[in-house]
Amino acid sequence: MSVIVQFFSAALYIIFVQNLVFSGGYGSSEAIRTAARPRQLALFAVMVTYFSTVTSLLCKLIWLIPIFKTADATIAIVTFTLVLVVVYLITALLILKTLKGSGWKQEEKDRLLRQAGVSAFNTIVFAVPFINQRVAYTVPEAIGAGIGAGVAFIIATMLIHEGMKKIESNNEIPNCFKGTPAVFMYIAILAMAFTGFSGKSLFF
Amino acid sequence: MQEIDVQKIRQENKQTRDYMIDMLIMLSATTIMAVFHYGIRSLIMVATSIATAVLCESSIDLLRKRNPHRIGDLSSIFTGAAIALMLPASAPIWLAPIGSVFAIAVAKLPFGNARTTPFVPAAAGFAFLTLSYRELVFTYPSVRADVKGLVTGQEGFVSGISVANMLSQKTSIGTGIINMMDLFVGKVPGPMGASCLFVMFGLFMYMLVRRSSEWITSAGFLAACSILAVVFPRVLTGRSISLVMELSSGVLFFSAIFFISDPITSPKSQMSRVIYGFAGGVLTMIFRYFGEFEEGVCFAILIMNALSSYFETLGEKINNRLNNKEYKPKDKKEKKQKKSKNEKDTPKDERGYSL
Amino acid sequence: MRKQKSSIDKVVKKESEASSFKTEMFTEAIVQNPVLVSTIGLCPVVAISTTLKSAILLSVITYLTMIFSQVLTASLLKKFPQWTRVALYTLCGMAIVAPYMLFMQKLFPEDMIALGIYLPLLTINPLITRQCERVAVKSTVKHAFVNAVSSASGYSAVLIMTGLVREIFGSGKIWGYNIFINHPATALTNPFGGFIIIGFMAVALRWYFKKIDPQYAEELAIHSRTSIKKSRYNKDKTSNEKIDENEPQRFEPNKEIEKDIDKKEEKPELEIKENQVVDQEPEIEKNQEISEKVAAENKKIEFTSQELEELMSKSLDDIINGTTNENQNDVDLGEEVPEK
Structure with missing residues (x-):
């Protein structure tokens, strides 16, 4: 029971109280670009969630090995990067292997792999192991944080997409603000509203 | 072509002005209450805030070279006054102007004029002040007779414990500490224009008469707040006291009347407005229960503004379900219309607000 | 492509x-x-x-x-x-x-x-x-x-x-x-x-x-990169996405126009040739296949011309406001056609 509570509390914390995209700023550029391409959202969200969960769990498990108890931040960077790279390479190889027999075109394969690359090497995925380490999350909490990061990304993307729609249908926007600046401002106010939960970003 | 535009802008300005005049009449009532409790200083605060907002708006008018100035729609006056009235009377004079500059420059300028802002500017300004100057915004003075002589200084104020602060500590409160009559009259420490329940109820009734289509959002909002206050009280002395205290504390009632009901940022149909208001109330109470600050209404309102189009479709779905019709998303219809040629001068803004 | x-x-x-x-x-x-x-x-x-x-x-x-x-x-x-x-x-x-x-x-x-x-x-x-x-x-x-x-x-x-x-x-x-x-x-x-x-x-x-x-x-x-793009997957899979996320911002309208014009001028010529082949009463199945392809291409061309008419009827402002990055070609064609 306590495991489930830990899992959900960590996930909800990362989704709402410290929405990683809005009050942390992680992965904001990916969120903006995905929001501009709504068709890619589903695939991208699934991949981000997958990578963040797996990386978070693996990093947590590796960090439980007694050798790492005295390790400092530099070793953390090296190990976490290696874990992420290995996870990505294995995933890419699996994708290639499963697609070998099927009739996918080379372009489509490339596109899928590119998506996998963009979603794996992404600050929102890479931040989760460091957050786990900083807040000293347990294993179920680490899984919760991983899934929460993906869901936080989806929520942020959908909110930004909604804002973009409003901005595009708005003719009154001053000429210099059209496009990117107005989107930045919209995200700023939205991020301010989410910051209201916690007052400041805590994961430093 | 230009003449038509000018006429259109004038018409829009007039519509906005009609709405804003109602709002300003309502705000003046709370201003009178603030002057009654805290003296002439509160009036000066409101005036400086309004002056800054108007100055910002008119400079934007000049920069953008808008021919019929948008300043005529009075919305900047509303923004400035609302921000000042949500602050404590002991706040320094420069605090409210910062909020109104933020509201105009960040929440309004990038999105055009008062008719096209996706967020309520005043709520954004107050949220910014909350995050930046937490101590100044949430330190309320106690209401005393000798304070009324103060004009500019702030030394004479004695800080008191506001109702929202009591609630956020979640400790038991004896009925002796708070006189119920004081709560209703607004003689407890709190934001200078928002703590008098009698006035707020009066404004609520005024809104029912004058602005019944916007009133329904506020009603949904207040219903959600009161239900949650009764079900999950933060006071140990009783559910009814919890209800009164939650409603009278902070700027909850104030923003229920002035912000959540804003016809520009809220959805159009009546059904969706009720749901929108209700969800806003729930979110507000979540902010109060779990949030960092003792008052999180403005954050909740900003998030609700961002979600308003979802509530629009939700309300339509429910309406159609009630009328036994199949739901057809609006977008497809619009696309079909677009494809059917010869639609040259349709206005781009499909939302078509009626103020 | x-x-x-x-x-x-x-x-x-x-x-x-x-x-x-x-x-x-x-x-x-x-x-x-x-x-x-x-x-x-x-x-x-x-x-x-x-x-x-x-x-x-x-x-x-x-x-x-x-x-x-x-x-x-x-x-x-x-x-x-x-x-x-x-x-x-x-x-x-x-x-x-x-x-x-x-x-x-x-x-x-x-x-x-x-x-x-x-x-x-x-x-x-x-x-x-x-x-x-x-x-x-x-x-x-x-x-x-x-x-x-x-x-x-x-x-x-x-x-x-x-x-x-x-x-x-x-x-x-x-x-x-x-x-x-x-x-x-x-x-x-x-x-x-x-x-x-x-x-x-x-x-x-x-x-x-x-x-x-x-x-x-x-x-x-x-x-801009922040404007919503629709129907990227559906319309043309042969679109030139070199690097999906990282395509250069600046597009070259003139060159694209030239290319499109070239295509249009080429295709009718092809038709004529293929039609001549058809006229010679071919008995081999391959030729039939080719003629089917040509017919399909003809249909495509007709469709594009219809689209062009539609585009012409719309005002330029509408197109610019309503279109996304995908439809740049259409915008350019819309500008180009009235000159003819």
């Missing part, structure tokens, strides 16, 4: 060959500023450049990682397949960031703590991936170096400006020393403050573009 790809290659090559350091600096740092125009690598800018000092620490590491990984890519990594290259860039970043952290922790221990978990995140700066895939893979070592320096300076200029503004208004200091502001707006040190500041900086940049090149400013306003 092949034609389009090769033409883009030509454009890229032209850019790479002809550019001196000055023009490269201008295009990469200002015209295609990574943050303000292309919205890439926002996380460090928005979240962590809260003071001038941290901004400078971040920009130093940006320079180092960019130069290292771009030069390495241009010299060694060209032959790897793309999906492995993406991982290698991350390893490059790690190879720079980890020693840098060790070194800086001795020099500025307090500032490094303030940078927190954001500094490690620079190992996967998407700006590196973008620049390597866009430029370094196809160019010489020297050009890759120039490109890395210029784009890194565009990025770090934004970092330092954001850091300075936030330090002044957010904490009332400059380089740690107090200045006259007594009540700074502390909320600006949150990520949303960063968004506000880069928003206004983007406005300033847009205003500058408007003075230099009004057409480019107009393009940015309509076809």
Whole structure:
């Protein structure tokens, strides 16, 4: 029971109280670009969630090995990067292997792999192991944080997409603000509203 | 072509002005209450805030070279006054102007004029002040007779414990500490224009008469707040006291009347407005229960503004379900219309607000 | 399809060959500023450049990682397949960031703590991936170096400006020393403050573009990276996405028009030839297949002409407002046809 509570509390914390995209700023550029391409959202969200969960769990498990108890931040960077790279390479190889027999075109394969690359090497995925380490999350909490990061990304993307729609249908926007600046401002106010939960970003 | 535009802008300005005049009449009532409790200083605060907002708006008018100035729609006056009235009377004079500059420059300028802002500017300004100057915004003075002589200084104020602060500590409160009559009259420490329940109820009734289509959002909002206050009280002395205290504390009632009901940022149909208001109330109470600050209404309102189009479709779905019709998303219809040629001068803004 | 790809290659090559350091600096740092125009690598800018000092620490590491990984890519990594290259860039970043952290922790221990978990995140700066895939893979070592320096300076200029503004208004200091502001707006040190500041900086940049090149400013306003794109998958899968996320912002309307015209003029000729073949009463099945294909092509052409008529009937404003990046070709054709 306590495991489930830990899992959900960590996930909800990362989704709402410290929405990683809005009050942390992680992965904001990916969120903006995905929001501009709504068709890619589903695939991208699934991949981000997958990578963040797996990386978070693996990093947590590796960090439980007694050798790492005295390790400092530099070793953390090296190990976490290696874990992420290995996870990505294995995933890419699996994708290639499963697609070998099927009739996918080379372009489509490339596109899928590119998506996998963009979603794996992404600050929102890479931040989760460091957050786990900083807040000293347990294993179920680490899984919760991983899934929460993906869901936080989806929520942020959908909110930004909604804002973009409003901005595009708005003719009154001053000429210099059209496009990117107005989107930045919209995200700023939205991020301010989410910051209201916690007052400041805590994961430093 | 230009003449038509000018006429259109004038018409829009007039519509906005009609709405804003109602709002300003309502705000003046709370201003009178603030002057009654805290003296002439509160009036000066409101005036400086309004002056800054108007100055910002008119400079934007000049920069953008808008021919019929948008300043005529009075919305900047509303923004400035609302921000000042949500602050404590002991706040320094420069605090409210910062909020109104933020509201105009960040929440309004990038999105055009008062008719096209996706967020309520005043709520954004107050949220910014909350995050930046937490101590100044949430330190309320106690209401005393000798304070009324103060004009500019702030030394004479004695800080008191506001109702929202009591609630956020979640400790038991004896009925002796708070006189119920004081709560209703607004003689407890709190934001200078928002703590008098009698006035707020009066404004609520005024809104029912004058602005019944916007009133329904506020009603949904207040219903959600009161239900949650009764079900999950933060006071140990009783559910009814919890209800009164939650409603009278902070700027909850104030923003229920002035912000959540804003016809520009809220959805159009009546059904969706009720749901929108209700969800806003729930979110507000979540902010109060779990949030960092003792008052999180403005954050909740900003998030609700961002979600308003979802509530629009939700309300339509429910309406159609009630009328036994199949739901057809609006977008497809619009696309079909677009494809059917010869639609040259349709206005781009499909939302078509009626103020 | 092949034609389009090769033409883009030509454009890229032209850019790479002809550019001196000055023009490269201008295009990469200002015209295609990574943050303000292309919205890439926002996380460090928005979240962590809260003071001038941290901004400078971040920009130093940006320079180092960019130069290292771009030069390495241009010299060694060209032959790897793309999906492995993406991982290698991350390893490059790690190879720079980890020693840098060790070194800086001795020099500025307090500032490094303030940078927190954001500094490690620079190992996967998407700006590196973008620049390597866009430029370094196809160019010489020297050009890759120039490109890395210029784009890194565009990025770090934004970092330092954001850091300075936030330090002044957010904490009332400059380089740690107090200045006259007594009540700074502390909320600006949150990520949303960063968004506000880069928003206004983007406005300033847009205003500058408007003075230099009004057409480019107009393009940015309509076809910016933040405008919603619909039906990307459905319409034409043969569209020229070289690098999915990283296509160059500036499109060349004239060339595309020329190409399209060429196609249209070519296809009717083909029809005639094929029709002649059909007239000769062919008995082989292959010819039938060909004729079917031709019929299909004819249908396609008719469809496009219908579309053109529709486009003509619409006013230009409607098209510009209503279309997304996908429909650029349509916009151009709409302009072109009335001249005939």
